[in-house]
Amino acid sequence: MKWPALGYLRASSLDELWRALGDGAQILAGGQTLLATLAFRLSEPGTLVDITRIPELRGISVTGGVLRVGALTRHAELGRDALVARHAPLLTQAVPHIAHPAIRNRGTIGGSLAYADPAAELPACAVALDATLVLAREGGERRVKATDFFTGLLTTALEPGEIIAAVEFPLAGPSQRAVILEVARRSGDYAMAGLAAVLDLGADGRVTAPRLTFFGVGDGPVLATRANAALEGRALDAAAIAAAQAALDADLDPPADLHGPPAMKRHLCRVLLGRALQSLTPATEQAA
Amino acid sequence: MNEIPTPASIGLSREDLPNSYIGRSVPRPSLPKLVQGRATYTDDVVLPRMLHAAFLRSPHAHARILAIRIEAALAVPGVVRVFTGADLAKVCDPWVAVLDHLKGMKSAPQHPLPLDRATWQGEAVVAVLADTRAAAEDGVAAIEVDWDPLPAQTDMETALDAGTVVIHPELGDNLVFTRTATKGDVDAAFAAAHKVVEATFVTGRHTGVTLEPRSIIADYNRADGMLTVHQATQAPHMMQNVFAKHLRLEESQVRVICKDVGGSFGIKVHVYPDEVAVAAMARVLGRPVKFIADRFESFASDIHARDHRIKARMAVNADGTIIGFDVDDLTGIGPYSVYPRTSAMEGNQVVNLVGGPYDFAHYRCTTRVVLQNKAPTCQYRAVGHPIATAVTEGLVEMAARELGMDALDLRRRNMIRDDAYPFTSPPGMRFEGLSHHASLDKLLEMVPVARIRADQAEQRAIGVHRGLGFAAFIELTNPSPFMYGIGGARISAQDGCTVRMDPDGSVVASSGVTEQGQGTEAILAQIVAHGVGVPVERVKIITGDTLNTPYGGGTWACRGAGIGGEAALQSALALKAQILEVAGAMLQAAPESLDIVMGHITDRASGAQRMSLHELGRIVYFRGDTLPRDLPRELVQTRHFITKEYPFAFTNGIQACWAEVDTDTGMVKLLEHWVVEDCGRVVNPLLVDEQVRGGVVQGLGGALYEHCVYDERGNLLTTTMADYLVPMSAEMPDIHVGHVETPTKESLLGAKGAGEAGTAGAPGALMNAINDALAPLGARVLEQPFTPARILAALGRI
Amino acid sequence: MMITLTVNGERVTRHVEPRRHLIDFLRLDLGLTGSHAGCEHGVCGACTVRVDGEIVRGCLVLAASLDGAEVTTIEGLTDSGEVADLQDQFVARNAAQCGFCTPGMVMAAADILAHHADADRAAIREHLAGNYCRCTGYQAIVEAVAATLSERAIHTSADAGRGDRTREARR
Structure with a gap:
């Protein structure tokens, strides 16, 4: 369908943005989700406020001990950025899973997090990496942990008049291990089930601070707290993996969807957990 | 010759x-x-004073239309006119899609827009004309319809039960058509057989998804009395007749122009009520009206196909000789048979084609074609062929497994001999000349079976499950008037x-x-x-x-x-x-x-x-x-x-599929695919090869991904390309194509058809490959599409 | 609202409704009918065009947001000669049937030529995985891209040290 009638404003600075954000205004960043949904004519979009030319929302830097990724960073930029590859390699791994090149050239990290699709990769990565979202509003900003940002199906902690300005990722230390795996029907599809797994693997071979985060299996990214607890402090061996798999079931409450019943998603999560941890297991353990 | x-x-x-x-x-x-x-596709054509049509479509699978209020729509800027079913009934006569030679067939009269009842979700109910498509859609959004939702008939298994919803009460029941073909004595032969294999197959309702959606511009010029229709269609002369007949014009007053067409596959050979409505509105207004279906409309109103449940048995002797087939096919076609080719053909083709490559004595196949409150189904690429092939070849590989025989040996033993022609098949199809054995030989020159089997064993040892599956098939091409003309349709053969x-x-x-x-x-x-x-x-x-x-x-x-x-x-x-x-x-x-x-x-x-x-x-x-x-x-x-000796020029072929099943995730990876087909004289190998590949991919799509999913109330759940999955380049395998040429003697050229061979065989070959991979695990899948959920369920993993 | 942008190297100024997406703007306002609307919800890839040098889905871009942008469509890409060799390979290998996906497919394939000269067949399939073709089995398309890449690689190495060569010279 053709898009319904809508208004369009471009903000060239944050000041202009605050002036433009009134009743019925929606933020337009990369537009790869918002504009696709307009074709369904499910809602009156009101006025779209284009933020893509606001310089403060751009840029990738390491400042204050964190990797700061501007909200307008496009997926393609994220995927080829050297700082990202060095300090948050999970994100570099995640980008090829996101849709297709033409979408990655437009879609932004801020847009992906704000839309909060439960099957999207970047929200899960943000949770897995324990990222902090910088939320700006007129006259100030606040920081919210990714874990607290996603509040339900397509809902977030964003208040009216607030936007995502940037995402801050802790710098990956030398002992960080990260992997993203998903089962999608076709390349670029939203995953039937996905896992962003981040943990520290000490020199003693023990796991600390595991953050297994599943996506496509709930109403947002699912941090598998019980599975994580089952792994904490253990050597990453078959028994630990089995323990995490056993604990995982209680972390999940997946809905049925067109691909299959909840039982399938639970099963796929167990498989992904096993494969992800197997891939992070030191070679000597794998041989054993 | x-x-x-x-x-x-x-x-x-x-x-x-x-x-x-x-x-x-x-x-x-x-x-x-x-x-x-x-x-130049139809949507690229712009005519002076052209209006754009958009349709209000039924949100209900089955509902009475109590009132339609259009005043608000008429007030929308850009909106010019609104038409209801009653408005168009004044200028357009309804049609009933039956053919005389399909004995006992019945269907209900259909108008371009329904008069008082919507019978599937997505049926066009009200038309809005405006100076842009966007404005027409604004107009649609402003229309109010009072609906009285009615119970919907959505399960074909219960369509004929007593007490079920009869979609058109005047027809008495939901049975559109049934036919049984018999040969020999099935009951006695099966009773005496060494072994009977039996299974229920399901093919998923899917649709064509032509990248160019249905497109039409109709322009009635009162000055010369001509209705000129630009249309993406496969059959311009058929459409000329339809527009003339139902809009009360002479055929000579209608000109159908079809420039570049963005894919058809059978989707664009049917009469769609909304397209007839466009012509009727142009007739009334005396100016051009354009309608380009959007993708959501396509999913809800293009014809669907292949919604079948097939219970099938095959009897064999201990030496692998096929004794016969016994098949019960049930198909749901939506609320109307589609004009003018009818929606009984697909079931009829299943009856004609099961067992096609083989020489056997006993046959019984029944199809029952029933109504449902879902989008109408009709002929789509390789009509009935992929269904009949999957059933036949699925049973053949089951029988081979049960007998401990190589499935290719079983095929070779039973395939009609290459020197046995002319040959009449048990359901009465006459074959002028086929090449099953030569095609199988050619295929085995291409497929490194020994190397594949060795790899399969090696991989199994490390927990990787690969399978090789085959499917031989026949294909009906070059139809004579026996297909449609004999039934009274003005469709030229x-x-x-x-x-x-x-x-x-x-x-x-x-x-x-x-x-x-x-x-x-x-x-x-x-x-x-x-x-x-x-x-x-x-x-x-x-x-x-x-x-x-x-x-x-x-x-x-x-x-x-x-x-x-x-x-x-x-x-x-x-x-x-x-x-x-x-x-x-x-x-x-x-x-x-x-x-x-x-x-x-x-x-x-x-x-x-x-x-x-x-x-x-x-x-x-x-x-x-x-x-x-x-x-x-x-x-x-x-x-x-025109062909003279044979009602159809049958062709044949055989495919092989090599696939890997991830038994943990249920995902199927296509590794390689081979096709040998005999389309008679190959006029241009370059074209035939890629067309065969495209057909294979379309068949693989239906077998792996494509599914029009309805809920039990008749709501279509797969309305976008994010939900209805089509095959894309990353997952498709390399496909090798070989040819055997058995020219038809009906013509000097000797060419038979090639376009449907790929689609006919691919789903069966893939099904057999998956089941070959799963066999050691005691699992098999027979219900298309073969989704991860179905494969995991078959494996008992979920 | 009024926008001024560069389309296929020509500056155009037009009034656009905010609700117009880029593909309708190109097709309806500029008569550039080579780009096609296949799904209008960002999945099929038939509307693939370049904005500021990168491929995008034209149905997921507001025309109104493109003031000052540079847009290249299949018409402009063809006129520039940039992918004449690729187009020749499409013809030679019958990598198009109905042609409705083809302009978008060529735009996406041009992206491979421009950015991924070392792509193998699997990478080509992956890069084109967002462009739906119902007619071919994709194989001829993959082969056309692969053949173009390898021909360019041969010419690039042959040309090394021989100074600048125009793209036309590759043909």
């Missing part, structure tokens, strides 16, 4: 016969415009071609078959160039215009090359004879001593060039005074062709 000289047939190289184009991989002349974005030579020696051919992207125009150009004796670049082809092409059926059921191609060849040869007669008079030589080679009159014996066609054209057209007074000099010839 079949004595057209090709280089091979007379022992010459291509260089010796430079304008021998039949059998040659000539690039399509129309491709440069496609790769440069210079094609013959086709014509007019070929003329212009003064510069170039040739123009106009044909009744149409181009949808498969390369019809390219092969017609090759055939005409070959027949007349000119370089292919000197041939221009006209198709897709009822005012400017000979009357014909269009392109469907794989008839473009076989029927349209033969008409082109015969008219080209007639033109050549005509040219030679004129040349003989000019050169004072006997016409039979002359030939035409690459645009020149030559001496047949020596090959010496005598005169260019350019010079001949100059004299004929501008200095006719110098020619003998009584010499016929019409450098134009028309020939029509």
